[in-house]
Amino acid sequence: MKRRIVFVLLVVLVALSVPGLANNFEGKLTAFVNVNVIPMDSERTLRDQTVLIDNGRIIAMKPSSGFKIPKSATIIDGKDKFLIPGLMDMHVHFEEKHLSLYLANGITTIRNLNGDSTHLEIREKLNRGKLQGPRVYTTGPLITVPETRWKIKAVPESPEVARTIVKNQKAAGYDFIKVYDGISESVYRAIIEEAKIQGIQVVGHVPKSVGLEGAAKNGQVSVDHAEQIVYSYVGFPLDEEKIQGAVSIISKAKMWVCPTLAVQEIFKLNRQAKFVKMLEDPEMKFVDQDIFEWWKSFARTSRRDGHANSLDFYDFQVKLTKALFDAGVPILAGTDAPNPGMVHGFALHEELRNLVHAGLTPYEALKAATVNGALFLDEEERFGTIKVGMIADLLLLDGNPLENIEATRSNSGVMARGRWYSKSELNRILKEIGKKRS
Numbered sequence: 012m013k014r015r016i017v018f019v020l021l022v023v024l025v026a027l028s029v030p031g032l033a034n035n036f037e038g039k040l041t042a043f044v045n046v047n048v049i050p051m052d053s054e055r056t057l058r059d060q061t062v063l064i065d066n067g068r069i070i071a072m073k074p075s076s077g078f079k080i081p082k083s084a085t086i087i088d089g090k091d092k093f094l095i096p097g098l099m100d101m102h103v104h105f106e107e108k109h110l111s112l113y114l115a116n117g118i119t120t121i122r123n124l125n126g127d128s129t130h131l132e133i134r135e136k137l138n139r140g141k142l143q144g145p146r147v148y149t150t151g152p153l154i155t156v157p158e159t160r161w162k163i164k165a166v167p168e169s170p171e172v173a174r175t176i177v178k179n180q181k182a183a184g185y186d187f188i189k190v191y192d193g194i195s196e197s198v199y200r201a202i203i204e205e206a207k208i209q210g211i212q213v214v215g216h217v218p219k220s221v222g223l224e225g226a227a228k229n230g231q232v233s234v235d236h237a238e239q240i241v242y243s244y245v246g247f248p249l250d251e252e253k254i255q256g257a258v259s260i261i262s263k264a265k266m267w268v269c270p271t272l273a274v275q276e277i278f279k280l281n282r283q284a285k286f287v288k289m290l291e292d293p294e295m296k297f298v299d300q301d302i303f304e305w306w307k308s309f310a311r312t313s314r315r316d317g318h319a320n321s322l323d324f325y326d327f328q329v330k331l332t333k334a335l336f337d338a339g340v341p342i343l344a345g346t347d348a349p350n351p352g353m354v355h356g357f358a359l360h361e362e363l364r365n366l367v368h369a370g371l372t373p374y375e376a377l378k379a380a381t382v383n384g385a386l387f388l389d390e391e392e393r394f395g396t397i398k399v400g401m402i403a404d405l406l407l408l409d410g411n412p413l414e415n416i417e418a419t420r421s422n423s424g425v426m427a428r429g430r431w432y433s434k435s436e437l438n439r440i441l442k443e444i445g446k447k448r449s
């Protein structure tokens with residue numbers, strides 16, 4: 012009796028924690044049958060497989076013919092469908108209300124680039140199953156100067172204070188330290204040194220005071236935004252001759268790059284009718300009203316960067332991204348949602364399209380949003396590919412994304428930590444959110 016009350020309470024709690032998300036995982040076996048698996052360990056497709064999930068893990072994967080599925084298993088028909096690892100958006104800014112938008116877009120992991128205690132609480136609730144959504148990794152408040160306009164920030168007035176900030180962020184449980192614009196070289200050095208002592212990695216922008224070479228030399232692990240490479244190394248006017256120099260610094264230092272091209276494409280379009288048309292896209296109903304007003308204001312402004320030069324800023328970053336990729340620099344797919352045009356969840360498909368536009372094959376673009384993310388997070392033994400023993404973070408698609416990257420939008424259901432969300436359930440969730448915000 013007591014047990015049943017506890018169970019009912021748990022169900023109620025889960026149901027209450029994310030309105031519209033019912034918990035349909037009952038610890039039973041689930042089997043995808045006759046599905047084409049794209050495991051993402053190499054460019055290959057395993058035809059007609061059965062993938063068996065128990066307690067959130069993949070426990071078997073074999074050809075469907077001759078595979079005896081336990082009677083108790085819930086069957087998911089995968090005929091003519093494609094199963095890929097759950098996607099990762101490696102650069103976001105989010106709040107709790109956005110979590111289901113990620114699930115609905117097949118995204119099972121996100122990296123948040125400016126976190127505070129609310130993000131730590133969300134991460135904790137997700138890990139304990141009290142909330143449903145993608146797995147969350149988060150930096151602490153970005154470390155910058157008072158003029159920076161973002162609400163969440165840490166502002167050290169000296170290298171000593173910077174060290175304390177790093178210590179406190181590590182102690183609070185953040186996954187990364189984020190450096191941002193404006194900080195001095197001495198503050199930057201203090202952050203890097205203390206982060207090494209604390210065993211936490213430094214990611215983010217490249218402050219002008221240190222430049223790309225300084226960031227590389229000091230061991231910053233990732234550069235967020237291809238535009239940061241322009242600001243910290245190439246400069247203006249844009250010069251393609253400088254691309255190789257930047258690429259060699261980054262590749263020698265084994266840094267990762269999260270180019271966030273899709274948002275740059277938007278900035279290229281902002282003065283054109285296309286931008287206004289984009290603001291009428293169906294997914295705009297999922298954008299918070301204040302954010303949407305901010306986006307609309309971009310239709311009236313000229314270029315954000317304000318640099319007049321012969322080469323287009325976006326096109327330059329596209330070339331830069333391809334050169335980085337060609338040199339073997341690991342690329343991460345990130346969107347920087349909710350920057351203009353970047354709708355939480357939906358935007359990752361735009362970034363994948365942009366990576367293919369840059370010259371990556373669909374497989375390499377998909378890697379940037381799956382296995383590369385896992386490698387970057389040092390979690391490649393837990394998720395990012397499909398094999399026995401991995402956590403069941405999976406996305407079922409109607410189309411083959413290796414043939415056409417746009418197929419990542421053909422969502423036919425998502426499994427996050429072993430919980431299955433059918434297409435109709437995801438549609439229902441989206442409908443509810445859309446109603447609330449319009």
Ligand SMILES: [Zn+2]
Pocket residue numbers: 102103104124347
């Ligand atoms: Zn950002």
